[in-house]
């Protein structure tokens with residue numbers, strides 16, 4: 191039974207799938223402090239949050255069973271991604287479900303700002319009939335600057351066109367073609383602030399976007415501009431904005447998000463006649479809340495049930511076309527990594543991976559994760575997974591060298607793996623044989639044909655008559671049944687290699703006895 195903790199208000203309709211699942215128990219406990227979460231998180235396999243719960247390294251440390259953190263929304267700045275990655279916890283979000291709600295809220299804020307609606311409402315319900323103080327401006331024929339032309343920014347741009355606005359966007363990924371399709375111009379931040387009547391930001395808060403609009407931009411800003419932030423507090427420098435409002439550069443601002451949430455009671459935006467504020471309501475619609483909860487619930491179930499999932503924030507996305515081509519190789523990669531580390535001795539300092547044939551023209555990064563997982567799991571156990579495999583390798587100073595080549599030695603695809611340790615190096619090659627499954631086809635330059643599965647014994651010996659019989663008899667005496675056997679040598683009478691698959695694992699004592707047989711060099715047991 192998987193246990194899932196929901197620690198922020200999340201739509202009940204949206205999480206119906208979790209309630210219906212027979213292998214899941216859902217607990218809803220909102221408004222917990224960090225200490226309270228630390229005290230209970232150890233029981234749970236997954237945690238679902240919105241933006242209130244701050245998922246700190248302490249919480250993840252205490253979450254010894256935690257496999258996944260689901261964010262029912264877009265921004266994951268309340269989740270410490272580095273700590274999650276180190277702990278091998280998958281963080282997923284629901285990036286699509288609240289786009290329209292946030293876009294519409296941006297428009298509501300833009301119109302509230304241009305027509306002074308909150309200020310006029312306040313006076314009217316206070317008994318005043320003041321029609322003189324609230325002269326607004328039209329949106330039509332105004333220029334809107336959109337910083338961040340992703341999901342929300344693009345939807346805002348589309349709607350702005352319908353209002354007769356001219357739109358200029360700034361986004362590192364905004365190509366000429368896309369801009370043309372959306373009917374928007376392209377500008378830099380500084381170009382946009384000089385011409386825009388309204389400026390709205392729709393980027394995440396990152397090192398690059400923090401204070402993207404600050405004093406230098408207010409100094410060159412078109413007089414009378416209006417500023418909207420429904421993305422993240424901190425993208426616009428609040429103190430510099432206040433100064434720009436006071437000195438008349440900026441005519442007004444509408445903020446849904448703040449550098450510190452909730453803002454202090456004496457925050458200058460609160461009760462300022464030119465500033466409209468809402469308490470982070472961008473995603474707060476029935477539809478958006480249901481959408482994000484459905485998306486995140488489905489993903490969490492996939493992760494807990496070991497099924498493929500998308501939208502992982504701390505793992506690069508893999509396009510479906512790449513995934514389809516690579517999926518059959520995942521088992522091969524992981525088994526090869528595990529096989530190789532089991533025949534190697536000493537501390538691993540380099541993993542050299544060469545992909546050839548059909549694998550030479552695919553992005554093999556996801557496959558590398560499986561190989562690393564195979565190598566690292568042998569020593570680090572179940573703490574290693576696809577999320578933290580790269581990180582663990584790096585943190586242990588294991589160098590990963592990747593290469594692609596056309597040399598396939600007659601196979602249609604080939605993975606060649608070399609593990610370098612302080613005691614030497616071993617190389618194996620593996621392939622996916624159409625219709626036959628995965629095979630290891632070379633070990634330290636000896637050609638073999640081994641199915642990497644179950645219990646194997648790898649024997650190095652001198653190529654002398656009677657070796658196969660001696661080994662077979664010894665294993666038979668110990669009641670060990672041999673399923674398959676491979677013998678390889680490079681030259682007659684020289685060094686030779688035997689690979690056997692057996693029906694049950696053998697003890698260290700048996701290995702020791704086999705090592706004592708004449709002409710034996712080494713005997714290694716491998717479990718895959």
Ligand SMILES: NC(=O)C1=CN([C@@H]2O[C@H](COP(=O)(O)OP(=O)(O)OC[C@H]3O[C@@H](n4cnc5c(N)ncnc54)[C@H](O)[C@@H]3O)[C@@H](O)[C@H]2O)C=CC1
Nearest residue numbers: 264265338339340341342361392393394398420421472473
């Ligand atoms: N107020 C609210 O309740 C909500 C706020 N949000 C926030 O809105 C923001 C946008 O969300 P989406 O559109 O869904 O994200 P998105 O990922 O689709 O779009 C973000 C865009 O920002 C661009 N970007 C990144 N760095 C940039 C930079 N330095 N300069 C210019 N552009 C840059 C990216 O290329 C991307 O196109 C996020 O911060 C999200 O957390 C989202 C939903 C609700």
Ligand SMILES: O=C(O)C(=O)COP(=O)(O)O
Nearest residue numbers: 240241242263264265473
């Ligand atoms: O999805 C986002 O990024 C949001 O900011 C929405 O936050 P919320 O889920 O309403 O706390």
